Amino acid sequence: MADFTLVIGNKNYSSWSLRPWVWMKHLGISFEEIVVPLFQDDTDEKLDSYFSNSKVPVLIHDDLEIWDSLAICEYLAELYPQQGLLEDIQARATMRALCAEMHSSFICLRSELPMNCRRTPSAVILSDDCLADIERIQNLWRHAGNFSDGKGGYLFGSFSIADAMFAPIVFRFDRYCVPLEDSASRYVKLMLKHPAMLAWLESAKAEQEVIESEER
Numbered sequence: 349m350a351d352f353t354l355v356i357g358n359k360n361y362s363s364w365s366l367r368p369w370v371w372m373k374h375l376g377i378s379f380e381e382i383v384v385p386l387f388q389d390d391t392d393e394k395l396d397s398y399f400s401n402s403k404v405p406v407l408i409h410d411d412l413e414i415w416d417s418l419a420i421c422e423y424l425a426e427l428y429p430q431q432g433l434l435e436d437i438q439a440r441a442t443m444r445a446l447c448a449e450m451h452s453s454f455i456c457l458r459s460e461l462p463m464n465c466r467r468t469p470s471a472v473i474l475s476d477d478c479l480a481d482i483e484r485i486q487n488l489w490r491h492a493g494n495f496s497d498g499k500g501g502y503l504f505g506s507f508s509i510a511d512a513m514f515a516p517i518v519f520r521f522d523r524y525c526v527p528l529e530d531s532a533s534r535y536v537k538l539m540l541k542h543p544a545m546l547a548w549l550e551s552a553k554a555e556q557e558v559i560e561s562e563e564r
């Protein structure tokens with residue numbers, strides 16, 4: 349298998365783009381990367397040729413176009429089952445439930461703490477709704493530990509799609525100095541050392557665009 353192209357937004361801000369990017373790097377898949385800076389005058393025009401309704405990420409593999417972060421991660425996990433999927437069926441189902449909840453929830457946290465990878469770490473005042481999102485995420489992370497294969501410090505032990513899906517939360521917790529319970533704090537530190545996260549951060553820092561609405 350070859351010939352993958354991943355269309356993404358600004359690395360500093362595009363949380364949805366980070367997920368499949370980290371997953372592909374983790375799986376060791378080589379791919380061409382097209383970065384389309386978001387919220388510029390020409391963004392829609394640049395994304396027009398894709399079937400994604402002007403959104404990123406988009407994975408292109410031969411004639412196939414996939415325009416959803418979770419669907420991209422699942423597709424690649426099916427192509428590379430040796431590395432991509434948790435062996436245990438219960439762990440796998442629980443992992444999918446975590447991913448789906450991440451995909452569809454935490455609206456307060458997303459709007460109050462926009463992903464801004466190069467932000468100088470500092471705390472902000474958090475609303476009760478945002479604190480509830482943070483509590484729920486830690487609860488999910490703890491629950492995942494019950495299904496861990498014991499092979500690493502990631503959510504399910506081995507690195508899985510769940511870690512890719514929660515990668516933007518890791519940057520948010522770190523950059524907004526969110527107080528966390530010990531196990532969550534250890535997990536954030538581990539994720540921040542992952543080579544794919546380090547590489548993403550380095551590129552994010554090199555970007556020039558500033559999206560004012562995402563700066564807090």
Ligand SMILES: N[C@@H](CCC(=O)N[C@@H](CS)C(=O)NCC(=O)O)C(=O)O
Pocket residue numbers: 357361362363364365386402403404405415416417418
């Ligand atoms: N469901 C999509 C969400 C994609 C999405 O909302 N992407 C944001 C980037 S972080 C985007 O393209 N925003 C540009 C816009 O809304 O115009 C996925 O999971 O990939």
